[in-house]
Amino acid sequence: MRILYVVSRPLEINTSASIRNKATIEGLIELGHQVDLVTTQYDTNHSNFDKDILNENLNVEYLKLGGIQGFAKVGRKYKYLRPIKNMLYNFMSKFEIYDNLKGIVEHSTRIEINDEKYDLIISSSDPKSSHLFIHRIFEIGLIRDTPWIQIWGDPFLSDITRKNNILSIKIKKEETKLLKYANKVIYVSNLTLNEQQKIYKEFAYKMFYEPIPYVKEELYPITLKQNKSLTFLYCGDYSSNIRTIKPLYDAINNTSHKLIICGNTDLKLKSTDRIKIYPRVSYEKTKEFESKCDVLVHLSNNRGTQIPGKLYQYSGTNKLILFILDGNTQLIKESFSKYHRYVFSENKVENIESTIFDIAQDIYSETQFVVKDFSPKIIANRIINITKDV
DSSP: OEEEEEOSSOTTBOOHHHHHHHHHHHHHHHTTOEEEEEEEOOOTTSTTBOTTSSOTTSEEEEEOOOHHHHHHHHHHHSGGGHHHHHHHHHHHTTTOOSOTTGGGGGGTTTSOOOTTTOSEEEEEOSSTHHHHHHHHHHHTTSOSSSOEEEEESSOSTTOTTOOOGGGHHHHHHHHHHHHHHOSEEEESOHHHHHHHHHHTGGGGGGEEEOOOOOSSOBOOOOOOOTTSOOEEEEESOOOTTTOOOHHHHHHHHTSSOEEEEESOOSSOOOOOSSEEEEOOOOHHHHHHHHHHOSEEEEEOOSSSSOOOTHHHHHTTBOSEEEEEEOSSHHHHHHHHGGGOOOEEEESSHHHHHHHHHHHHTTOOGGGOSOOGGGOHHHHHHHHHHHGGGO
């Protein structure tokens, strides 16, 4: 099968969504499908640029954007322009419901595409302009019959990272428009699927849940020993309005164990003798930290239905995983306890301390295995099977 895969942010920009898309694409390729990726031109000056993320054997068409995105590239290159760039972003966010890669839509009539060229089209957010690009192609009639799957990392109206609620009516109208043309719509959280089916009842029949695949399976030597000082690792962004990391920070400081934190944040946490704080690091550096630690930490969002993608990447290893619950803790725990893979704790200092004590007693060794249900090949195959009744 020949598949067109569209994501408006280049995979070379290191984000959770990029890693998810990388894993999904590699799963499709592993199944024997030919995948063409359409994305926007990457910027080597971007703070999250990581050339090692992309599969070098993938056929990629890069679309060059102008406008605000062109100015953003200049702003990243010349530091004195960054305040202007940030001011423009903040101004546009008050009126614009899409991301700053929306300009990809202007290329919808410039790429070679028709119903004979591809057997399947997949657009994947985030960013959400990925779906808008394919919507425009359907809207102008370049494609009429090719099956289209939308994969949503975050929903549109219910996205907890959205700061401006004034635009909610406009966003719901736009989300309805995008969902209309899709043959199938996939959400990477079962909780999000349930919410979306309630909000958009007319499209509930074509909505599905498929979890995020891990990039690759990693089997490490088991190093956990009873009562020794352990190293915990949290890799991921932790803005205070989305995730609450302070209880973990305080809990580790109250023990003899160590913690590595790496990710973007608005907090001013300080490194200590036992805790090392890093900004977001490259994919390869993340894997290096992962190999040296004893316990991987998953921190739930403090509201909403989305599950941070890092959990699935951790699930491709045999490292012990501390799953810190927050938000709708009961539903989240019910969704993941069936795998018998995670050590759960409420996001409170005393609960985390108690769970860390239990971990140090080496009583969770039976949870240290790879969750095969999240392998790229299995997830990709399930995505393909969803289209069989189209």
